Amino acid sequence: MVAPPETAPPDNDVLWARSLHYSHSGSPGLVGVSVGVRQGEILALTGPRGSGKTTLLRCLSGQLRPEQGEVWFNSVPVHTMGALARERLRRDRFGWIGPEPQLLPELKVWENAALPLLLAGASHRSAKHAACEWLERLDIGAFARKRPGALNRAECQRVALARALVNEPAVIFGDEPTAPLHRAERALLLRTLTTAARSHGITVVLATHDEETAAVADRRVPLLDGRPAATAPAAPEPPGPPAAETTEGQAACSLSA
Structure with missing residues (x-):
């Protein structure tokens, strides 16, 4: 039996995580990160490369089990699920789109x-019908019967988005989904994703360092060095210039650190 968390997940949070810790070969990837995502919300995880965005995204989606902490989806504890149960959850309730389309x-x-x-x-029949509907919405319906090798990079990324949307998941996770795209393609992908999310009540969690992509979100959670940016240790300030010598009739300058 799973012990309940000290603080119950809020009823309107489709995803809720508390005090997540994860390390990569001994190097900290996440250090005590907590986050909640409301039903139908578009949330952007922002920060520079290496800040923990992808690690947090993979913990929230069940791809990684945190070393410490809790992840809940609709009040179900993802962090205690076995590998097979998490795989089914990702297949049936989650969608994923990364920087590489990863088409077969x-x-x-x-x-x-x-x-x-x-x-x-x-x-x-029903799977083909649903897939072709999304391909049409993404303006690539004409390629439905072709192989991925006949498409360019941006078109393949649209196929990956159609795949993420096809089963109308509860949550779509996007890991730098616009990274390989130029501005026009980026705008089309984001417009389709946000329109689908709003019309179908899909929650979206994006990991991005791109300002235009982050701008579509309802809210941002900035990360730095595996922590929420507000709690990350501040970089040491460079030493200030030496205090100027005072001269007669001049007030001494006081330099604060």
Whole structure:
């Protein structure tokens, strides 16, 4: 039996994490991070590379189990789930889009987009219909029967977004999803993602260092060195210039650190 957290997850938080710690080969990736994400909210995890954004995203999505701390999805403890249960959760309730499309080259475009539904046991016909609908919304319906090798990088990224949206998940996680795109393609991807999220009540958590991508969010959580930016240790200030010598009739200058 799982012991309840000291503080219960808020009812309107679809995702809730407390005091997450995770390290990569002994180097801290997350240090005591807590975050809550409301139903239908678009949240941006911001910060420079190496700040812990991707690690936090992977802990929230069940890809990683935190070494310490708790992750809850709709009041279900993700941090105590076994690997198979977390895999099913990601397949059935979550969508994911990263900086690389990671399409299967042997499958047609519509099959790549429909993959979450096909893996969940949906009929071939219904999965194809749903996938083609999203491909049309992303202006790549004409490529449905082609292989990914016939598409350029930006088109493949749109297929990856269609795959993330096809089963209308509760949460979509985006790890630098616009990183490989130029401005026009970035705008199209973000517009489709945010419109779908608003119309279907999908919660979105984005990890990004791109200001235009972060600007679509309702709220931001800045990270630095694996901690919320407000609690990260401040960098030491450089030493100030030596105090100027005082002369007769001049008040001495007082330099504060």
